[in-house]
Amino acid sequence: MTETTPLLQLDNIVKNYGAIEALRGISFDIARGEVLALLGDNGAGKSTLVKIISGGLEATSGRIVFDGIERNFTSPAEAKAAGIETVYQDLSLCTNVDVVANFFMGREIVKRFLGVPILQEREMQTVVEKAMANAGTRIPSMRTNVEHLSGGQRQAIELNRFVHWGGKLVLLDEPFAALGVEQTRRGLDMIKRIAAQGIGVVIITHIMAQAFQVADRMVVIRQGKVAGNVERAKTSPDEVVRMITGESL
């Protein structure tokens, strides 16, 4: 496997619900370190596709090659173990505990004393502080409960945690829906930084301006098919909108 093989290859993905064809042969690649905006009208099949990539649904037919290996995820846990994760707003943090506890959720550093596992708080805090500093995220105290942090800070914790634990491809579903202008700007910066570390990022969004601010490439889904797959530099918002609505040029 070399750096030039795509991180994720989707090859003719089809998903049928009975007689209804939700996806009618989707094919595209995502490279390492690439930010891809997945666009499309409501009902175009974006959510179905995202669920198939992250293990929430199984495709009716087609091939998914991730990290050079053909995969057939049957659960989100499997996809997660391989390094693919969907970050949903507020679904993956426990707001009643602090940043450190959230960062290490289920993977705590322990030392056994007489067979009893004891949490190594200082060690864990050092790790989190380092990871946050590397990502340029500023949170006053790693011991603050997450409920007291802003939406942007929460998102930063989720993304940094994902990167720290070996995530390779992250899917962000409307990541800035609940954020303010300044937080959105920081969020977009953070996405660029994460991609710069060689991680693939898929953003599902309706907001064209955000897609053009951060994405390297736009993939437009329309009626279960890829209606457009263009580099940002070679397209314009107007063109993408026409792809989404299916208007002829």
Added chain:
Amino acid sequence: MSARQRAIIEFMLDNLVWLLLIVVLAAFSIGIPSYFQIGIFTNIIEDSTYVGVMAIGLAIVIIAGNMDLSVESVAGLTAMVTGILFCNGGIGLGYTMAPVEWLAIPVSLLLAIAVGGIIGFSNGLLVVKLRMNAFIVTLASYIWVRGLVLALSGGRSAQGMVPELRIIGIPIDPILLPPSALIAIVSFIGFSFLMRRTPFGRHITMIGGNPIATFRAGIKTDRLILVSFILAGAVAGIAGWLLAIRTSGATANLGVGMLFKAFAAVVIGGVSLKGGIGQLPGVYAGVLLLSAIQTAINLMGLPAHYTQLILGALVLAAMLIDTLKLQIRQRLA
């Protein structure tokens, strides 16, 4: 605000109930003649043993986001089992472990833990496997377990605990506290440690905060919830065992009313019924506070039903303080 000031305020908020306890004890000591005595204070600690131990398990289940109403009846059952086996009078069978008589202590204790644990297990199984509402499941247990106590005893009582068990309830000379009170204190320390310093406690707290997130993070949420119910049952079993020793026997209605005190202590101690929030040392302070107030009422010669009025008012006050604490915290962040 400096980080240090902030830390101090956070610490005070976390330990508000301890401050309250100190203030109340000081006020009673000044205001009520004969309150300020070693004997009174050791009595408060001794009196806190039973509700205290029961409140540990209740608090853990509530922190995990569930509810256990059965703890009182479970304590009643293990008290009755202990009473029937190790009492000489009434329906007691008067077993001894002769020639090694002290073995009665570990044997009866383990039996109480096992009986309580089994009921906790059945509660937990119904909640986790059948997705039944914990409130309803444990309400049913609250009723049927008390029914079992009545059936076992035939409504009669056991008296005259064998002496090798009674020593658990007799004060030790220099410290004026019986081993039972020490068992309660050691339990609080042990379980506080478990909740604060081990992955188990951390995960229980996180499940109470967001079960979906913890499940998605690969934490075995169902198993941990089941364990929390087993613990609550087992610990309630210990409370019943201690209760039987204190009263040197068991009646069919032993322990009735303890559930509400345990609940009050848990809430006053800062545990949120929404789950995910609360610490066990606070719960112990809550139990001590109730006991301190009860003692004051007794010393002042007020009718006993005043206790209930004050108990209710305290629970409401605890809720108000909880809201206030939340507002201060939000301002800090």
